[in-house]
Amino acid sequence: MNRSLKSFLLIVIPFLSFACSSAPRFSSEKEKLSERSYAEKEDLSRYEKYPVLESVEGIASYYADKYHGKITYNGEVYDMNGISAAHQTYPMETIIRVTNLSNNKNVILRINDRMPYWKDRIIDLSLGTARELDFIEKGLTKVRIDVLKWGEGKK
Numbered sequence: 001m002n003r004s005l006k007s008f009l010l011i012v013i014p015f016l017s018f019a020c021s022s023a024p025r026f027s028s029e030k031e032k033l034s035e036r037s038y039a040e041k042e043d044l045s046r047y048e049k050y051p052v053l054e055s056v057e058g059i060a061s062y063y064a065d066k067y068h069g070k071i072t073y074n075g076e077v078y079d080m081n082g083i084s085a086a087h088q089t090y091p092m093e094t095i096i097r098v099t100n101l102s103n104n105k106n107v108i109l110r111i112n113d114r115m116p117y118w119k120d121r122i123i124d125l126s127l128g129t130a131r132e133l134d135f136i137e138k139g140l141t142k143v144r145i146d147v148l149k150w151g152e153g154k155k
Contacts, residue, residue, distance in 0.1 A: 042083070042110070044095060044108040044109065044110065045108070047095050047097075047108050047148045047149060048108065050095075050148040050149060051148075052097075052146040052147065052148065053147045053148065053149075053150065054146075054147040055144055055145065055146050055147075056122060056144070056145045057101070057122075057142065057143065057144045057145075058121065058122030058123070058142070058143065058145075059120055059121045059122060059140050059141070059142055059143070060098065060100075060121065060122065060123045060124070060125055060130075060133075060135075060140065060141055060142075060143040061118075061121050061123075061124050061125070061139065061140050062124065062125045062126065062127055062129065062130035062135075062136070062139070063080070063086070063115075063124050063125075063126070063127070064080040064126075064127040068080040072084070072086075072112045072113040073086070073092060073112065073113045073114040074092040074093070074112045074113065074153055076112050079126070079128070080126055080127040080128065081126070081127060081128040081131075082126055082128045083107060083109045083126060083128050083129050083132065084109055084110065084111075084112045084113065084125075084126045084128075084129065085098065085109055085110075085111055085112070085113070085123055085124065085125050085126065085129060086111070086112075086113035086114055086115035086123070086124040086125075087111045087113075087114070087115060087122075087123055087124075088114065088115055088117060088122075090111045090147070090150075090151065091111070091150060091151040091152065091153050092111055092112060092151050092153025093110055093111065093112070093151030093152060093153040094110060094111045094147060094149065094150055094151035094153075095108065095109075095110050095147075095148045095149040095151070096108070096109060096110070096111065096145050096146060096147050096148060097145070097146040097148060098123065098125065098129070098133065098143050098144070098145055098146075099143060099144045099146070100133040100134065100135055100141050100142075100143055101141070101142045101143060101144055102135070102141055102142065103133075103134055105132065105133050105134055106133070107129055107132045107133060108148065109129060110151065111151060111153075121140070122143070122145065123143065123145060
């Protein structure tokens with residue numbers, strides 16, 4: 001092997017091996033999730049007294065482990081046990097109060113993800129939110145969404 005080729009390979013091969021190494025991926029495997037740290041629960045209680053800008057009633061569902069650990073529309077890591085929601089059209093970072101109309105429990109949260117179009121559903125909530133609103137067993141429930149602050153995130 002000639003000297004210039006040998007020098008070239010000594011320089012390039014270490015970079016190729018680095019560039020070809022696998023990047024970390026988000027997974028729903030339990031052992032990987034237990035190592036991952038999520039943001040602390042966000043305190044949105046300051047929005048409790050905000051005036052309602054818009055109210056909508058309809059059916060809510062929740063999503064959980066299929067998306068746990070994956071990246072949400074706004075770039076955060078989805079935590080199924082956290083308090084968050086996906087909406088079809090509300091801008092990211094919109095602050096809402098979701099009230100379960102069957103038991104009057106409510107949660108203030110912010111929109112951080114998109115949901116697919118469902119003609120019979122208006123919002124998709126995290127498992128943690130569904131737990132707070134007490135409708136995990138049912139899977140779906142009628143809710144009222146009160147917009148408290150419009151988000152300025154991407155649409």
